[in-house]
Amino acid sequence: MIEVRHLTKQFGHHLAVNDISFSVEKREILAFLGPNGAGKSTTMRMITGFFPPTGGTVIIDGNDIRTDSLAARQKMGYLPENAPVYPDMRVTAYLNFCAEIRGLTGRSRRDRVAETLERCFLTHVRDQTVSTLSKGYKQRVCFAQSILHDPDYLILDEPTDGLDPNQKHEVRQMIREMSPSKAIIFSTHILDEVETVCSRAIIIADGKVVADDTPGGLKRRSSLHGTILLTAAGPLPDDICPYFEKITGVSQVAIVDTEQGRFTLRIFPDDPETSCINRILTAANWKNIDILSVSVEEGRLDEVFRQITADPEDA
């Protein structure tokens, strides 16, 4: 388990990370969200022991990163932001170096390096110099480095940044495949990733945790969560909004769109968790409305993200 306890980091007068606490168990994939400069990378650098916290600490499987740093680091794999790799080294030589540092020797080292090359789809570039590789491949080499020693804990700082959609998909796939045996923390700006990959998300803003929830739980915080979108053919009837608002369970109706012979309404229920779709459909039938589609909005993470992280002074 990774336990982050009251982690604080001060750079001069600037409080970059302000009393962050959370913990991640094995089998969990935690997404780390937040605007740029919120303190995500700083937090990850303290978790991995790159620099010491000003206050608080991190416990990796019982090893305190401040007092028992080497043991803690041995159990972690880390992919820093921008995936730094020595540009003048060949891929295999680089991974061999990392394996040697991690204490793998002889046959077990060769096997691990070969296995990791394969797993990260790097086998065909194994003899190339890193500087000749494209951004996506460099990212993979650095990723390979982080899983080389099969660590129990994986810290990935924007692992999909700068990759094309196919490569993003591959990285997500790898993260998901590894999750049964590991605790994984990764930071991202891509909110779709949160829904498809992780089991929990933490949003930080101004160095503080402002939300710690499942992706579904976060979506439920959206003001649009549980609203019903109804699209129908025909011109917009005049009294349609008050008509629907009379239905039990409906609190408000808004016109989203009217264009070329169709209109779309957004119906806000009193309680997002109890459906009133049946009553709405019945009411629509009475009015002879030609319904084209009906959908229930789950809520949008990007909206929740903006809502939570917006600076109150800006709002």
Add this chain to the structure above:
Amino acid sequence: MHPKGNFVRILWAIMKRELAGYFGSPVAYVFLVIFLLLSGFFTFYLSRFFEAGQADLQGFFQWHPWLFMFLVPAVAMRLWAEERRLGTLELLFTFPVTPTEAILGKFLAAWCFIGIALFLTFPLVLTTLYLGSPDLGVTFCAYVGSFLMAGVFLSVGSMTSALTRSQVVSFILAVVICLFLILAGFPPIIQMFSGWAPLWLVDGVASISVITHFAAISRGVLDLRDILYYLSVMGFMIVVNGVILQNRESA
């Protein structure tokens, strides 16, 4: 803390990577060629090796402080500045590696590299052997002294390299400090102090100079105090190097 075997293993892994890095880039070959050309030029043209009529390498070694003053900081400047610029420092320092292992590993690799450069001057020794019968003991001592002096300059360069992301800044700082270490023993500098400063300060400044110690060793006097001087300056710089790296607040 991990057992002793790991210390050697990690040190060796870092040294190997670093040395491979030197020879994998043109820097190494440029350095070797320039070092050998310049030392040959100084020995044969400025010191008039053949005209001097003496089968010794005094005229070769006397230039080493000045050669090393520029060339060693050029080797050292990339040690840490490059790691910081590339961001690879972040990986190195999140590996299960102590700062001592990382610093010593890199330092020893660079020192080995300079050792290789020095070794490649062996044709000069062969020349003196061909021309006469030089005192090989003196030559050996001079090589040891030269190697130790290079180590001192290297430790300075490694320290300044840790201060900055810019190799140029690191190079200039290192050259200035090396210049001070050379000039501290020169009569004009000593006279500048001797008028007003207490005797201990004058002696102190003079004894900081690598020249004083190098001169003794290159005459064939392998004094323990001189060796201690070199090792303690190196040790001091390496400790400062570690303090700088541990107090960095960013990559």
